[in-house]
Amino acid sequence: MDKLRLRFEKTGKAAYISHLDLMRVVQRIFLRAETPLRYSEGFNPHALISICLPLSVGTESLCELMDFRVKRDIDIAALPEKLNSTSPEGIRFLECYEPERKASGIKWLRIEGRFDYDHVSGENIVQPLLAFFRRESIPVKRRTKRGEGVLELAGNVRDFECEPTQDGLRIKCVISAQEPTVNPDLLIHALEQLSPELKPDFAKFRRVEIYDADMGVFR
Amino acid sequence: MDKRLERILPNVQKPARYTGGELNEIIKDKSEVKLRMAFCFPDVYEIGMSNLGMRILYGVINNEPDIWCERVFAPWGDMAEAMRENKMLLYALESGDPVSEFDVLGFSIGYEMAYCTVLDMLDMAGIPLRSADRPGLTPLVFAGGTSCCNPEPMAPFMDLMVLGEGEEVDVEVLRLFQRARDEGWSKHDFLLEAAKIQGVYVPSLYEPVYNADGTLAEMRCLPGAPEKVTKRIISDLDSVYYPTNPIVPSTEIVHDRVNVELFRGCVRGCRFCQAGYVYRPIRAKKPETVIRQGIESIRNTGSQEATLLSLSSSDYRHLPEACDGLLDWCEPRNVSLSLPSLRADNFSMELMSRLQKVRRGGLTFAPEAGTQRLRDVINKNVTEDDLLNTCRIAFEGGWNGIKLYFMLGLPTETDEDVVGIADLAAQVLHVWRESSPNKQRGVRITVSTSCFVPKPHSPFQWEAQVTRSEYKRRVNLLRDSITAKNVTYNWHDPDTSFIEAVLSRGDRRVGDAIEAAWRRGARMEAWSDYFNFKRWMDAFDECGVDPDFYATRERSEDEVLPWCRIDMGVRTSLLLREKHRAYAAELSPDCRVACSACGAQSLLPKGVKCDG
Numbered sequence: 031m032d033k034l035r036l037r038f039e040k041t042g043k044a045a046y047i048s049h050l051d052l053m054r055v056v057q058r059i060f061l062r063a064e065t066p067l068r069y070s071e072g073f074n075p076h077a078l079i080s081i082c083l084p085l086s087v088g089t090e091s092l093c094e095l096m097d098f099r100v101k102r103d104i105d106i107a108a109l110p111e112k113l114n115s116t117s118p119e120g121i122r123f124l125e126c127y128e129p130e131r132k133a134s135g136i137k138w139l140r141i142e143g144r145f146d147y148d149h150v151s152g153e154n155i156v157q158p159l160l161a162f163f164r165r166e167s168i169p170v171k172r173r174t175k176r177g178e179g180v181l182e183l184a185g186n187v188r189d190f191e192c193e194p195t196q197d198g199l200r201i202k203c204v205i206s207a208q209e210p211t212v213n214p215d216l217l218i219h220a221l222e223q224l225s226p227e228l229k230p231d232f233a234k235f236r237r238v239e240i241y242d243a244d245m246g247v248f249r
Numbered sequence: 250m251d252k253r254l255e256r257i258l259p260n261v262q263k264p265a266r267y268t269g270g271e272l273n274e275i276i277k278d279k280s281e282v283k284l285r286m287a288f289c290f291p292d293v294y295e296i297g298m299s300n301l302g303m304r305i306l307y308g309v310i311n312n313e314p315d316i317w318c319e320r321v322f323a324p325w326g327d328m329a330e331a332m333r334e335n336k337m338l339l340y341a342l343e344s345g346d347p348v349s350e351f352d353v354l355g356f357s358i359g360y361e362m363a364y365c366t367v368l369d370m371l372d373m374a375g376i377p378l379r380s381a382d383r384p385g386l387t388p389l390v391f392a393g394g395t396s397c398c399n400p401e402p403m404a405p406f407m408d409l410m411v412l413g414e415g416e417e418v419d420v421e422v423l424r425l426f427q428r429a430r431d432e433g434w435s436k437h438d439f440l441l442e443a444a445k446i447q448g449v450y451v452p453s454l455y456e457p458v459y460n461a462d463g464t465l466a467e468m469r470c471l472p473g474a475p476e477k478v479t480k481r482i483i484s485d486l487d488s489v490y491y492p493t494n495p496i497v498p499s500t501e502i503v504h505d506r507v508n509v510e511l512f513r514g515c516v517r518g519c520r521f522c523q524a525g526y527v528y529r530p531i532r533a534k535k536p537e538t539v540i541r542q543g544i545e546s547i548r549n550t551g552s553q554e555a556t557l558l559s560l561s562s563s564d565y566r567h568l569p570e571a572c573d574g575l576l577d578w579c580e581p582r583n584v585s586l587s588l589p590s591l592r593a594d595n596f597s598m599e600l601m602s603r604l605q606k607v608r609r610g611g612l613t614f615a616p617e618a619g620t621q622r623l624r625d626v627i628n629k630n631v632t633e634d635d636l637l638n639t640c641r642i643a644f645e646g647g648w649n650g651i652k653l654y655f656m657l658g659l660p661t662e663t664d665e666d667v668v669g670i671a672d673l674a675a676q677v678l679h680v681w682r683e684s685s686p687n688k689q690r691g692v693r694i695t696v697s698t699s700c701f702v703p704k705p706h707s708p709f710q711w712e713a714q715v716t717r718s719e720y721k722r723r724v725n726l727l728r729d730s731i732t733a734k735n736v737t738y739n740w741h742d743p744d745t746s747f748i749e750a751v752l753s754r755g756d757r758r759v760g761d762a763i764e765a766a767w768r769r770g771a772r773m774e775a776w777s778d779y780f781n782f783k784r785w786m787d788a789f790d791e792c793g794v795d796p797d798f799y800a801t802r803e804r805s806e807d808e809v810l811p812w813c814r815i816d817m818g819v820r821t822s823l824l825l826r827e828k829h830r831a832y833a834a835e836l837s838p839d840c841r842v843a844c845s846a847c848g849a850q851s852l853l854p855k856g857v858k859c860d861g
């Protein structure tokens with residue numbers, strides 16, 4: 031036993047913990063739970079923890095994965111509860127196991143979203159929104175480290191569904207998690223750029239499940 | 250979560266500081282508790298959560314099962330703006346409820362530059378700023394913290410102020426308030442009763458009377474006002490509550506580490522230092538307590554860094570024992586221990602090497618003044634030999650950076666003293682040349698100066714601050730005197746120090762100017778991002794307050810001072826004696842060599858000696 035994987039949720043208030051802060055939060059959770067973490071060698075040792083798909087601030091997740099390494103065997107069945115007893119609100123560990131696949135095998139993410147519309151009723155948006163995400167081409171401009179680029183959302187956003195709620199709509203879809211990485215915010219940017227009248231006044235997302243390239247649940 | 254908040258959070262910097270939900274945050278059922286208090290800290294989360302006093306009082310008050318104390322910090326500018334735009338009231342982190350629904354607001358005011366932020370928080374909470382504009386008993390608005398040792402500048406806004414350490418008095422005030430509320434007392438009746446609690450100052454029971462020249466004729470006692478309000482202390486630090494299971498922030502704060510308190514008070518008696526006087530008498534923890542509380546805190550927080558806190562750590566009698574005990578636990582677990590506020594004179598190199606095994610960056614010393622004469626004036630018992638010796642050991646031990654802190658504008662300072670700072674830095678550089686085993690790495694010697702601010706309850710409380718232009722002249726003189734390449738000189742601008750000087754020794758009229766400055770947009774003035782000198786000057790002007798009257802004017806020894814009703818434990822006659830000795834450049838022994846009978850011991854129970 032050396033490499034281990036934890037599946038955890040990051041919801042509610044914890045959604046606002048940044049990726050960088052989360053690394054520290056998690057490290058401290060391990061320390062409080064007296065988990066024998068393995069550290070890197072060298073002058074400034076750091077715990078060997080990595081979060082498979084970093085989450086942007088404000089987005090919730092029910093399906094985060096985190097790889098870490100331990101110095102000696104531990105009771106992996108008992109670990110999630112032990113960690114939960116010393117975790118902040120909204121961070122909840124679900125299971126711990128020895129991973130069989132590398133995180134690079136992750137391809138798709140199922141997400142849910144809340145689209146609030148202040149001035150129109152959700153019902154009137156459902157059809158045009160469905161039509162929008164059925165377009166053959168949805169080129170969205172985005173800023174990357176390498177400057178401005180265009181990403182084709184069609185094909186990288188699948189199975190778009192939505193239903194009206196009191197404040198607007200609840201949406202569901204599957205997005206490409208890696209190669210290319212589709213940040214859920216790109217859905218909003220696409221609307222803003224291509225069909226501004228459909229852009230919600232507020233949107234909030236939550237990751238629900240992770241899949242491999244064949245849409246098999248990834249663990 | 251509040252819908253407006255949900256919309257705001259993605260658009261502000263560091264949203265995690267506005268959500269609460271951290272580990273060890275205290276949640277109670279609001280329908281079950283009898284009293285709700287908002288503990289308000291007039292600065293951002295990262296500063297407030299680093300404050301030991303706040304953590305202690307949060308724990309103490311929440312130890313009362315039927316009182317729920319929640320945290321409120323000042324939002325950073327972007328958040329404050331967004332909240333105002335969306336008509337969101339200031340809320341407490343634990344429940345998310347608006348502060349205006351609480352029974353009591355308690356502000357912790359540690360520094361004067363936070364005054365405007367206090368007003369801003371009241372305004373953001375939708376609560377009238379002035380005590381007189383809040384006729385009802387609820388909400389009670391009070392303050393504590395070091396700044397309250399001159400309560401007058403904030404007197405118009407506070408219903409009451411507590412002096413000294415809050416562990417006991419805060420709860421006493423809350424319980425009395427609870428009774429008053431349940432029995433339907435008027436606010437005035439409550440305040441009259443509260444004024445009987447030791448450590449409670451009720452501003453509305455005192456009336457300032459001024460002379461024609463603007464000085465105070467008296468702080469008149471109105472019916473029911475005690476002649477003197479004496480601060481409170483905790484006499485036994487071993488048995489008092491200590492937060493060993495504190496909130497663990499989920500986002501980075503300024504001092505993200507475990508605090509281990511060693512003792513309160515200071516044996517030294519540096520004459521410029523307010524803390525050295527207002528925190529007397531000296532009370533230490535047993536080393537066992539220090540070790541136990543340290544280990545418990547590290548264990549409960551998972552922190553990788555602990556720091557030993559006090560005004561002058563090297564004066565802790567049991568320092569080696571406490572350090573050994575903690576290090577035995579910390580070292581195998583890779584927890585680092587740091588020890589700030591060491592003195593140059595009895596600095597133990599062996600200890601430092603053990604503590605700072607990994608990081609061997611810079612060391613910091615505060616000689617405060619450049620010549621022995623001036624160091625004698627301020628009773629800073631550091632000789633040049635002490636300092637140079639310490640530097641020698643440090644350089645030999647591999648350190649290659651030293652920061653030296655000084656003040657300009659100390660009483661009796663001459664140009665010779667200013668140039669003395671450059672000489673001292675040059676000597677430190679010389680010592681480096683002599684002693685460094687590895688000269689290729691070079692050396693960084695940094696000299697910093699700030700403008701001296703005379704503070705209430707210190708022997709220099711009667712002194713004039715130097716003018717800003719005089720400070721700048723001395724800065725230029727020093728800058729021109731520093732010739733060595735390896736010596737860097739940083740000076741703090743005097744504008745903030747000037748405002749701080751006005752606020753710290755201000756009277757009630759200064760309160761008007763604080764409000765005027767806030768109305769012109771002042772908040773978070775301790776941050777250079779937000780500090781605006783002109784705004785202050787305009788505010789003084791608008792209120793007819795002459796800032797020089799407060800900052801740069803020397804007071805006569807018999808002048809009635811705004812804080813004359815406050816007894817911080819040290820007799821005024823001792824402060825005067827120290828002032829006179831300062832002018833004679835005469836040292837006073839520290840408390841260990843000889844007790845000066847300053848008066849602070851009388852705050853301890855009979856038979857308990859100061860400094861054990």
Ligand code: SF4
Nearest residue numbers: 840844845847850859
């Ligand atoms: S009572 Fe004596 S020992 Fe105690 S603080 Fe005052 S001078 Fe120092």
